[in-house]
Amino acid sequence: MKKLLKKIKFFSIVILIIFTLVASNEITHHKIAITAQPLNGCLSTDSLPCTDISKKTTSEPFIPDAKLNNQERFLSAIARKLSTIPQPGTYEYTLLRMYGAVFVNQDVGIKLPQKDIFASEQETQDFQATLTMAHVDGTNDCYLQKSAADALNKARVQQQIPLKSGYGSGDCTRTFNTNLRFWHKYANDQVLAKVQQGKETKILGLVAPPGTSQHLWGLAIDLRIGSKEQRKALNQNGWFQTVENDIPHWTYVGLSEENLSLFGFKKQAIRGITYWITPL
Template identity: 55%
Template sequence: MRRSVKKIKLIFVMILMVFTLVASNTINHYQLGANSPVSQECLIVGTGDCRGVSTTPSLPTPMPEIIVTEQDRFLAAIAPHLSTIPQVGSYEYILLRAYGAAFINQNPAVQLPATVLLQDEPETLAFQETLTMMKVDGTNDCYLQASAATALNEARSQQNIPLKSGYGSGDCTRSFATNLRFWYKYANRNTLEQVRAGKETAILGVVAPPGTSQHLWGLAIDLRVSNAQQRQALYEHGWFQTVAKDVPHWTYLGVKLEDLPQLGLKQQVINGISYWLTPL
């Protein structure tokens, strides 16, 4: 009887060992098979060429962390509007850095030029003829693109927000000739070449070089903003200050304040004023 019990115990232990080995082999087979089809063949006796094939399970390669910078987000946002992104260090790149915030505009009704530089009056007129314009309420001859004017009119219906001049067309959409006239009011003959060479940038916050003003696009206006309530009303309707140190200059971006960082713009506070600038 004792021999029978011992024999049964021995058989049970052997069965348990075989089960453990089979289970272990199944796990290794799955791990190897998932990583290499050749290794899977090597697990089947007599099949496949197993020379040089490692039977050690390999861990999956970790995915690299993708870092998305402000510049990446900005360039992705403006890509649908610009035919080409200017080369770093070029005159067009300098202009994009100073005035390119408007290109993040997501409103399909807004028209943007295909370049940051309009070469002359005919090119400027050709672009402006594609725009749908609307008069700003309570002004004599101030016109903006319709979406921008509508948003501004709504903001001004909530708060008293006067134009810089009080009424004039020069605060709104300008001609190439007007842009040129303003430029030579503040710059001399050598200034443009200095800007082109990247040696002069401070003037870009005072006046835009010929053919580069956001006012040519019908998306900018000069305002007299003196309190937080006026500023908040403009923010709520997609208007922001986007040209560093140009205090009266406001640009229609057509997006919410909280969306600006997602589109790559960075906030910079200068003398208590929040500007939303390009990350270039």
Template identity: 80%
Template sequence: MRLTIHKKTNINRIIKKATFISLFLLMIFVLVASNEISHNQLGRTAQPLNVCLAPDSLPCKTSSQEIISKPFFPDQKLNNQQRFLSAIAIKLPTIPQPATYEYTLLRTYGAVFVNPDVGIKLPQKDILANEQETQDFQRTLTMGHVDKTNDCYLQKSAADALNKAQIKQEIPLKSGYGYGDCTRTFNTNLRFWNKYANNQVLAKVQEGKETKILGLVAPPGTSQHLWGLAIDLRVSNQEQRKSLNQNGWFQTVENDVPHWTYVGLTEENLPLFGFKKQAIRGITYWITPL
């Protein structure tokens, strides 16, 4: 009697799964009719579903995850700028118009928006208005501690990648302390700006008349440090650079020597996203193509 019940349970389970797959395939065929999906695309989508008909099958879950997590690479037929913009459009809802203040900031600090790491979080715009807006965003982040520091925290994926880089090479913070080198508050960003510039300089930046200052200090609310995806380091040899690059960290802000950005790509993939390799006084920067 128990065996019969068990068999019925398995049969019911198989019927339910078969019904679900049938409905799912029907939805795909509807999409084919309405959106002109090619037969090849349909075959690649539907093929992994066959294994789901087997009882207690895990492969169908694995296949679904593989489809979802497939890394994005821009169409290489596009030019550098188009490849970069197509990549950041995934994470940045609104792309600023050329010749605007926002576009200037995106050109200088926008490298992080191509980061494929699903563990990081990016703001919905490239300027945070004030301390409250910055805190609201930072409260949504999952943070991780940078090893061998007192109070240096980054988004966890960025911290993990940096800690991995430091396994082979010890890489000290620029200041040696931590707070100002890592994730910053809006007020800290503002304090650094006021140290090197003022409202008159900011007005020139906003009008597009001044850009060199951006390689020294970020205007209030625009620093990658606010997002927990940048750090200031004292890098003195090629082995340190190599270790950082191998773990997704690159220098992306021209002339800002201590500043490192967590891009999350390999060096060989950076050109695929449109980045331009530029050597300045012996330092290799990867610059956005805007």
């Protein structure tokens, strides 16, 4: 009888400890600010893929913890959008570094893909079919995700901001095949293999590999910009240059310029043009 009582007492203590730990974890689980510790896995090539480390609903505005460094703040923001963050040294991580600025977007009207590579025209079409699109005023057939188009239209009311080609759809949301055609205009399969192996990155500032362009997501546009006033109007409405050396390319980030640093972006001036680069 005494042995039975001891066993019951022992298991009661164990259950109490487990309950305490679960309760404690539940409180931590719902904190908005993400500490540096959960991000360690995202920064190590030895660890497993970094899964979504913030389960707070993405419909609520997110403010990164100012105590984190630039990279950690950026990762804490994009972890709310991507189901898995690629590991450093991988092809996917290289693409995230170059084109991942859009994943910090806080606009609830914006829809983002769950990965940064589309494998085919069909996969691209399936994603684009879920988007709410809107027309860019004064263009022939230029469409973007509605929030991006609305912001661009506001900027174009402030300043005359022409598309790179003048009016064409190729400057706006593109199909997978259009992305592929642009790639073959400037590169080939051998160059793609080098990019995938991490041996070539300069080409990424000229053209995006097949299935990886921000244009596929309806969140990028190519423009002809020549004045500070035009840039100011675009910046005031959430549009920034985020792809280093791609001069015509503008990305809808949806943040104010004052908040870009808070989300970890690095300001970089190259030949008189200000780019906001991801800290990866």
